[in-house]
Amino acid sequence: MQGSSEIDMDGVGPTIRSEHHGNIEYRRLSEEHGGKILSELNKGLQERRLSVRECARIQTFPDDYEFIFNDGTNKVNSSDAYKVIGNAVPPLLGYSIGKRLESLWNDLFGE
Numbered sequence: 001m002q003g004s005s006e007i008d009m010d011g012v013g014p015t016i017r018s019e020h021h022g023n024i025e026y027r028r029l030s031e032e033h034g035g036k037i038l039s040e041l042n043k044g045l046q047e048r049r050l051s052v053r054e055c056a057r058i059q060t061f062p063d064d065y066e067f068i069f070n071d072g073t074n075k076v077n078s079s080d081a082y083k084v085i086g087n088a089v090p091p092l093l094g095y096s097i098g099k100r101l102e103s104l105w106n107d108l109f110g111e
Contacts, residue, residue, distance in 0.1 A: 052081040060092040
């Protein structure tokens with residue numbers, strides 16, 4: 001889920017947003033907080049939000065990708081990492097668009 005209500009498990013998932021106010025990351029809801037997906041509730045798993053790494057995986061960042069500041073020396077904190085991930089073009093999407101443009105380049109722009 002994202003925020004304070006569950007998503008439609010048969011629908012399109014919501015966007016991972018870049019804000020980090022404590023209630024916008026995906027999370028599993030407990031029954032007392034409005035969780036209704038019995039298959040999840042029956043597992044007895046803790047209510048929690050997705051980690052930075054889980055969000056990065058959803059966005060197709062490689063597991064070894066490090067989110068660092070522009071100076072290249074310091075890793076970003078969790079809040080900044082959620083923001084970077086939420087604002088990013090997913091790497092595999094960017095790659096696919098680039099490859100498609102490469103194949104069309106001459107047709108679109110000549111030599």
